[in-house]
Amino acid sequence: MTQELLQWNPALVKEVDDSGSTPLHYVASAGNISALKLLLRYDTSPAYVSDSNGLFPVHVAAKMGYGQLIYELCKHCPDSDEKLDGKGRNFLHIAVEYKKWKVVWHFCGTPELERMVNVMDYEGNTALHLAVKNADQMIVSLLMANKNVLPNIVNNKGLTALDLAVLATDKGMSYTLNPQVIILRCLAWTGAVLTPRRLDHFIDEFHIGKASGNELKKFSNIAQNLVVGSVLVSTVTFAAVFTLPGGTISDGHPHGGAPILSHRYTFKAFVMANTLAFVGSTLSTIWLTYAGSDHVHPLLRALYMFFSVVCMEQATRGMVAAFALGAYVVLSPVTERIAVVMCKRIINPTLCSIHIDPFNFSRKTEFVSKELTGLINKYDTKVLSLHYMALVYARRIKGN
Incomplete structure (x- = not known):
């Protein structure tokens, strides 16, 4: 029907409604590539017409996340990447603002991205500034993977991307896998700096060293959540002592009640692992009780929280090891191969992946560093995603 209408009146392609939108704006909003190609074959001038909000069709497509449609627009109108909306933003700015990472990914390595990536809007923000503001780690990673990105551009407020990342990061107790923290690490690793x-x-x-009013609430909420896990581990490890793997010797025997498999080395290892798990979870429960109490001084609460999280991590590892060793001591006499495989599958991935220490207790004054690359040493790099680590080294290699 669209083709018939255009054959009847080709001028329809330039018609504008009350919002200043052309048919190309509506096609870009709907993501209809075939209709887009048809309209552009008749006339490409509507691609250079903005609506009442200053948005060109390429901006509308970026807002909706249609990367392939933007590619077609750029192919028919090569200077589409130079079109700016009412805020001085190109379509990359728009895609980043609305968190359309697929658009950014679609243009990775293309000349269009290299031309737009360091362009500043009327507020002086590049696409990287907007991605950091939105805490979009996927878009930040895609942008930082491009060697042409300049991470130290200063906006009109005198802030670099790293400044914005530091401002967005919680200055109190924070989770180390939050997007803001990961973005902060990524920028610091890739050589971004703070404004002098x-x-x-x-x-x-x-606001370095100034805790927010919600810090005390964090202590209470975290203590309530962690104490459930610590009590669970204590209960399981306590019960394991009275339900030993392999059972006990009958009462009529001189050693009645003793573990049947007590002579085996793996059984002794099971007992040690279970004991460590019980002790660690019990200590964690006690410290969490103090950490969640409003009557305890905040500094002591932070100290108790730190100790409890460390003990909880070790207790969880001990419980997993005890389970694997208990299963091995029971199964190995029957089928040792299955016992070994099961232990390997349980212990290796579980013990390597457990990282219960999700909180940053370091003093925020330690953020003060000229290069700030020393900041990464304040965090446990085990929790960094492989994706970001790859970006770090890729950018370092490209920089060299």
């Missing part, structure tokens, strides 16, 4: 300022101004502007 006096040390006292830095502390005042970024």
